[in-house]
Amino acid sequence: MTDSRQFAPATQRNRDPILEVLKAELPASGLVLEIASGSGEHVVHFAEALPGLSFQPSDPNPAALASIAAWTAEAGAANVRAPVRLDVTERPWPVASADAILCINMVHISPWEATAALIEGAAAILPAGGLLYLYGPYFRREVETAPSNLAFDRSLRDRNPAWGIRDLAEVAALAQRSKFSRPRLTEMPANNLSVVFRQI
Numbered sequence: 001m002t003d004s005r006q007f008a009p010a011t012q013r014n015r016d017p018i019l020e021v022l023k024a025e026l027p028a029s030g031l032v033l034e035i036a037s038g039s040g041e042h043v044v045h046f047a048e049a050l051p052g053l054s055f056q057p058s059d060p061n062p063a064a065l066a067s068i069a070a071w072t073a074e075a076g077a078a079n080v081r082a083p084v085r086l087d088v089t090e091r092p093w094p095v096a097s098a099d100a101i102l103c104i105n106m107v108h109i110s111p112w113e114a115t116a117a118l119i120e121g122a123a124a125i126l127p128a129g130g131l132l133y134l135y136g137p138y139f140r141r142e143v144e145t146a147p148s149n150l151a152f153d154r155s156l157r158d159r160n161p162a163w164g165i166r167d168l169a170e171v172a173a174l175a176q177r178s179k180f181s182r183p184r185l186t187e188m189p190a191n192n193l194s195v196v197f198r199q200i
Helices: 009-025 041-049 062-075 112-125 147-159 168-177
Strands: 030-035 053-059 100-104 131-136 184-188 192-198
Touching: 009 041, 009 100, 009 131, 009 184, 009 192, 030 041, 041 053, 041 062, 041 100, 053 062, 100 112, 112 168, 168 192
Parallel strands: 030 053, 030 100, 100 131
Antiparallel strands: 131 192, 184 192
């Protein structure tokens, strides 16, 4: 039997710092939709630590969906649902409602239109007070950008001109147009941020 699990090295470094933020922000029960679950390592880790929640992983990539399913089976995570194909730009989404939405390391590795679609789609399925959690690097006009993030941004744009680290103020403006709160920020390892929005 072929092992379909993929491995993302950054997951080992960031999963516990992310989990600490999520413990303070997520509800005690309900459904958490993860957008762009990738390998599936994050969702399994969070599910094991937060057994009162149900997790719905998703990704548009068939290889990622196979990896998520393999990680879930290997971990025996009963509170992780079977992964679903979800492209944020295609509406309606296959998940009609959720109590919280997580999106880790997608915004900078996708076109700007995907970020807009993510926020609009999240607003359509979250209840009042529902959580939209983003993780990754962002430019902040009031904070000097680390040289490593400038180099990372250049490498992303070299790979695909539509990619790149986003201006947090522009992301927040999109979110506020979709009736989300102003973001609450937590500094994270390797010059990343946890960005928490609440549906108003």
